[in-house]
Amino acid sequence: MHRRWGRLRIRRPDFERLLRASDHWTASAPGDGVIALVSIGRLQHSPGVVDLGVQVADHLHRRSIGMGMVRFAARHALAGGAHTLSVYTGQDNAPMLGLLRRLGPASTVRDGGHTELRLSLSEVTSHSSPPFDEDFHDPSHTARRPQGPDRS
Known part of the structure; x- marks a missing residue:
């Protein structure tokens, strides 16, 4: 969390902005x-x-969880009329860059220490899915819209 957000907990305003501006699943x-x-x-x-987070x-990491969730979200975006997936990430974010390389060819624009990548949603959704994606609706892997920030 610290590497991604600069802190160990997501602040309530950031979480509420995410809820208003996007479709999301956990x-x-x-x-x-x-x-x-x-x-x-x-x-x-x-x-x-569409912007991906x-x-x-x-x-x-490296258990196909992120890949399955990204493909699930990509299919949702494609069905909603979107055609391109955009990701803005740090050039040192090896896990995200590795996941994106496996999704398909991307156009890349560097911006200081960050990179914006754009991928075709039809390309992202056309590849075979990892096992997690097939089990996404299994009770042991539930997808739901978050109700509010974690207060624990």
């Missing part, structure tokens, strides 16, 4: 609670382009 696992979050929101000045608990 994944949970028995005993772990919420293990991942994916969100997509339309870019205001780019019709048909994805976070997976650090100890669960």
Whole structure:
């Protein structure tokens, strides 16, 4: 969390802004609670382009959780009329850059220490899905709209 947001907890205003500006889902696992979050929101000045945000608990990286959630969100965006997935991330964010490389070819624009990548949603959704994606609606992997910030 600190590496992504600059702090260990997401502030309430940031969380509320995310809820208003995007569609989002969480994944949970028995005993772990919420293990991942994916969100997509339309870019205001780019019709048909959605911005992607994805976070997976650090100890669960490289288990296809993020990939499954991104493909789930991409199918939702494509069905809603979007055509392009946009991601703005730090050039040192190896987990996100690795996930994006596996999604398909991307156009890349560097901006200081960050990179914006854009991928075709039809390309993202056309590849075979990892096993997690097939189990996404299984009771052990639930998707739900978050109700508010974690207060624990």
